[in-house]
Amino acid sequence: MTQQLNRTISVAPMLDWTDKHCRYFLRQISQHALLYTEMVTTGAIIFGKGDYLGFNQEEHPVALQLGGSDPVDMAKCAVLAQERGYDEVNINVGCPSDRVQNGRFGACLMAEPQTVAACIKSMQASVDIPVTVKSRIGIDEMDEYEDLTRFIDVVGQSGCDTFIVHARKAWLKGLSPKENREVPPLLYDRVYHLKEQFPHLHISLNGGVKTLDDAALHLEKLDGVMIGREVYSNPYILAEVDRRFYGDEAFVKERADIVLAMLPYIEQQISQGARVWNIARHMLGLFQGQPGGRVWRRYLSQQGTKPGAGPELLTDALDLLLETQNKAATFLKY
Structure with a gap:
């Protein structure tokens, strides 16, 4: 499935x-790129007052990442996710934060493969959509390759056939979540070896991927590549994904066209109570590395949080950026 x-x-x-x-x-x-939600806990979904499962139908394919360790609650949330239309539920076995550990989910579950396996079985018995796992290569002193393969073997035998592996270990004590994304070394070979040892499993790699050329090299040995913070800081990296990796030759939108395409959505969301900054903050990196990119970021940051800011925030910022680009082009001409 x-x-x-x-x-x-x-x-x-x-x-x-x-x-x-x-x-x-x-x-x-x-x-075409598969999108994942922020991690949402079973407690928030079952007991929270907000709608933690809301998404736009235009986001498909989209997966819910779920945090938890109780098989009953995990299955209950998987059912709700399927009813809402999510394409996949992913179990978080990679987050090292203290708050997550106190809730007994995230990276600490790498020490409890039987618990993860029980969640997989319970969830798969309740839903038809895929149930997958995102993990690290190890935690604390449980960081040998044999520890990783034992985890994959136990969870894989429960019925899970898709793993996304962040190619760093996690230190549960002594490092912050930010440090855990930077300090432990990336060991890509371990993920490559996993695929060799478990060829029947779908193995994706996460961690440190900054270019599509990097992704292409990993895909020579693996089934998938997950890109994180580089996409957020430089989202236009996705512009060539559809053509390069999915064979879709459809027209690639220019950055300015993407800004204009967002305006109806922003108007709709504002009418439902959202602030323009809730949306514009995600667009700060759209012109990363382009002339005027700094002007774009500065204008959105300075004006976007002001009361009453509306969709014109983006068009005004775009006008300033294009003006800057035109001035730069004229200067170079002469």
Whole structure:
């Protein structure tokens, strides 16, 4: 069942970043990359007062990343996700934060493969959509390759056939979540070896991927590549994904066209109570590396948080950027 989704390129779940506004924006750039929600806990979904499962239909294919360790609650949330129309549910076995550990989910579950396996069985018995796992290569002193293969073997035998592996270990004590994304070394070979040892599993790699050329090299040995923070800081990296990895030769939108495509969505969301900054903040990196990119970021940041800011925020910022680009072109001409 899990193989029917094309996971060649995906965008990582990123807390406080990959909300529904961010995903709608990214979908304007790539029609095929698989998008993931921020991690949502079972407690928030079952007991929270907000709608933690809301998303835009335009986001498909989209996966819910779920945090939890109780098989009953995980199955209950998987059912709700399927009813809402999600294309996949992914279990978080990679987040190292203290808050997550205290809730007994995230990276600490790498030490409990039987718990993860029980969640997989319970969820798969309740839903038809794929149930997948995102993990690290190890935690603390459980960081040998044999520890990783033992985890994959136990969870794989429960019925899970898709793993996204962040190629760093996680230190559960002593490092912050930010440090855990940077300090432990990336060990890509371990993920490559996993695919060699478990050829029947779909193995994707996460961690440190900054270019599509990097992704292409990893895909020579693996089934998928998940890109995280590089997409957020430089979202237009996705512009060539559909043509390069999915064989879709459809017209690639220019950056300015993406801005204009977002305006109806922004108007709609404002009418429902959202602030323009809730959406515009995800677009700061759209002109990364382009003339006027700094002007774009500065204008959105300075004006976007002001009371009463509306869709004109983006058109005004775009006008300033184009003016800057025209001045630069004229200067170079003479």
